[in-house]
Amino acid sequence: MADLNLDKTKCEEIRGLLLQLLGSVFALYLKTLGIHWNVKGSDFLGIHRWTDEQYESLQDDVDAVGERIVQLGGHAPATFEEMSHLSQVQLVREFRDANAMLRALAEDHALLVRLARKISQLAAATSDSGTTSLMDSFIQSHEKLIWMLNKSVE
Numbered sequence: 314m315a316d317l318n319l320d321k322t323k324c325e326e327i328r329g330l331l332l333q334l335l336g337s338v339f340a341l342y343l344k345t346l347g348i349h350w351n352v353k354g355s356d357f358l359g360i361h362r363w364t365d366e367q368y369e370s371l372q373d374d375v376d377a378v379g380e381r382i383v384q385l386g387g388h389a390p391a392t393f394e395e396m397s398h399l400s401q402v403q404l405v406r407e408f409r410d411a412n413a414m415l416r417a418l419a420e421d422h423a424l425l426v427r428l429a430r431k432i433s434q435l436a437a438a439t440s441d442s443g444t445t446s447l448m449d450s451f452i453q454s455h456e457k458l459i460w461m462l463n464k465s466v467e
């Protein structure tokens with residue numbers, strides 16, 4: 314099998330960070346679903362519909378990051394144990410008021426963006442443009458969402 318002609322050690326480092334991103338995106342997908350199901354109050358319908366779009370988009374991100382890990386020669390985990398071990402996103406059992414949940418989502422997306430920037434920089438320094446461009450579009454869409462989440466709770 315032809316490989317991607319990338320430095321093996323750097324590739325392993327990139328994969329390590331992508332695994333953290335995978336776990337974190339997966340956790341945020343679950344958290345967003347939880348808000349979609351459990352949100353209460355006068356904003357219910359708007360937030361219910363908006364989080365529907367958000368978790369679908371996070372599902373696409375999970376897929377894209379998992380696929381990139383495999384393209385870089387790694388194994389993409391698919392168990393709750395591994396995902397939860399890799400994630401940096403704090404999941405919740407209790408869902409507070411709608412605004413608090415939207416603020417929490419904005420913070421979680423900011424965490425994903427910080428991680429994606431780190432990956433993008435490392436990938437750029439390794440000439441791994443496939444990962445760089447994946448991370449750059451990831452950053453763009455999550456930054457847009459952070460802006461929208463922040464504006465909706467101002």
Ligand SMILES: [Fe+2]
Pocket residue numbers: 349365
């Ligand atoms: Fe639904």
